[in-house]
Amino acid sequence: MNPVWNEDLMFVAAEPFEDPLILSVEDRVGSNKDETIGKVVIPLNTVEKRADDRAIRPRWCNIEKSMSAAMDEDQKKKYKFASRLHVCVCLDGGYHVLDESTHYSSDLRPTAKQLWKPSIGVLELGILNANGLHPMKTREGKGTSDTYCVAKYGHKWVRTRTIIDSLSPRYNEQYTWEVFDPATVLTVGVFDSCHVGSNGHKDMKIGKVRIRISTLETGRVYTHTYPLLVLHPSGVKKMGELHLAIRFSSTSFTHMMYLYSRPLLPKMHYVRPLSVMQQDMLRHQAVNIVAARLSRSEPPLKKEVVEYMSDVDSHLWSMRRSKANFFRLMTVFSGLIAVGKWFGEVCKWRNPITTVLVHVLFTMLVYPPHMNTRISYAEAVHPDELDEEFDTFPTTRSPDIVRMRYDRLRSVAGKIQTVVGDVATQGERFQALLSWRDPRATTIFLLFCLLVAIVLYVTPFQVFALLAGFYVMRHPRIRHKTPAAPINFFRRLPSRTDSML
Structure with missing residues (x-):
């Protein structure tokens, strides 16, 4: 009669805080039957920040x-005795609401405005024209086609006519944004409107x-024509080209250089980190809130547009x-592949002296192998996983079991896909450091290497080893x-995820 849960639950809340937090206490009276004992309604404007x-x-x-009794303040004061729920509620402003993938996020600031740092520059975007668009209707x-463009950066969404x-x-049309972090991404998408001469109810994506x-x-003005590529069930299609003009102007060069040593996300993400499940759940909530709000703007943005711009399905x-x-992994490790080819030549005795030395080293390093059930994860395996492992090929199990195992396989494969990416x-990122893709980062790295070389030349190795x-x-x-600063610097380097569909 005095249950204790001790669970932390997290939701995304958007200003103005009009919708209350509703807690429902339920009693499990049967296998699939619950009875509501009561409700607690907490207005968000009364919650501590x-x-x-x-x-x-x-x-x-x-x-x-x-619910009516929970919402009525006079009725709450009328009864002196009631069952009570012990809760700890707060509005956390130290986190950044992840409404898009961190690989191409356009904003990394915390929610609380008092934690915002000054801007480092201004981003100017000119959406000029599109060429050779694929017809979307007859x-x-x-x-x-009846097209319009949507640009997203930070909290600001813009839509052309x-x-x-x-x-x-x-x-x-021309737009400007304040830039608070250089490790951010501007996204521009082109869509076909369904409100003009179309029987559909969704705006079709043309590319981004x-x-x-x-x-x-x-300070440099970039005027480029970017291809608009969209993935269809029949394959990749080039839907046309978008002509943009873009310029980034820095207002605080010193502050921008300092940011390369700072963490990518706000401090709370490292002090009390969110789990992967929490991040996925909160991101889904945030995208739904943004889509609901932009659907009420003028002109409105449909939900499918917001989801496409936010890459809502990138983790699937x-x-x-x-x-x-x-x-991508093979390209990164092309050097190791070359080493593998060299080892193949060693095995073929192309250079006998090198092969003999490799044999001596191999003899020194090899230990007798043995089976380990803990490494094999054979002690805590689930019976269904063993049944799946010993199933024949093709399978002899029922369609329901095969469907369940396929869904489970998709879930696991999605996580593996994310890890490989x-x-x-x-x-x-390491390759980008050597190719000057981010010229400021490469300059910082070269100056750091020069400084380290001077320090190591002057300082005796014993002193350096002692201090380290x-x-x-x-x-x-x-x-x-x-x-640490080197890790923050490395995480801010660009990668090729911006180019992936």
Whole structure:
């Protein structure tokens, strides 16, 4: 009669905080039957706000019999005795609401405005025109399109006017954004409006372009024609080209250089990190809130447009994405593949002296192998997984079991696909450092290498080893929960994820 849960639940809340938090206490009276004991309604404008990880005082809330009683303040005061729920509620402003993938996020600031740092520059975008667009509908016996562009960066979404009946529309519209972090991405999408001469209810996607701010030189005007590529069930189609003009102007060069040593996400993401499941759930909630709000704007943006611009399905499993990540990984590790070819020549005794030396080294390193059930994960395996492993090929199990195992396989494969993509991203960041894709980052790296070379030349190796050992073994009290500056610098380097469909 006095249950204890001790569970942390997290939701995305958007200002103005009009919708209340509703807690329902239910009693399980049967296998598939629950009875509501009561409800607690907490208005969000009464909830304490915090921007750090300080403790929040819990409070007791009366459990009312119905929603009307829970919403009526006079009725709450009328009854002196009631069952109560002990809750600890707060609005966390120290986190960044992840409404898009971190690989091509356009904003990395925390929710609380008092934690925002000054801007480092201004991003100017000119949406000029599109050429050679693929017709999305038929009018008077000929193919045509009624297109508009959507650009997203940070909290600001913009939409051009709709150009009617044109496969080479001219928009000639200009927009500006404040830039707070160079490791962000501008996304521009082209869509066909369903409100003009179409029987459908959804705006069709024509393609989108991603531009990473850190790859733009300060003050330079880029006027490029970007291909619009869309993936269809029949394959990849080039839907046309989009002509853009873009310029990034820096207002604080020193602050921008300093950001390369800072963590990518706000401090709360490292002090109290969110799990992968929480991130996926919160991202889904955030996209739905943004879509609902933009659908009420003028002119409105449909939900399918917001989901396409936010890459809402980027974490789902796809054989194509898995192959793409695999080939990215092969490109990154092309040097190791070359080493493998060299080892193949060693095995063929092309150079006898080298082969003999490799045999000596191999003899020194090899140990007798043995089976390990813990490494094989054979001690805690689920019976259904064993049944699947010993199933014949083709399967002899029922369609329901095969469907369940296929869905489970898709879930696991999606996680593996994400891990492979992340590994490839790390290698591409290192390659970007050598190819000057982010000129500011490469300049910082070269200056750091020069400084390290001078310090190592002047400092005796014993002193350097002593200082390095003391630093690695330093007391936990003088360790920071946020990542070190070199790690932050590496995570800000661009990768090729911006170019993936």
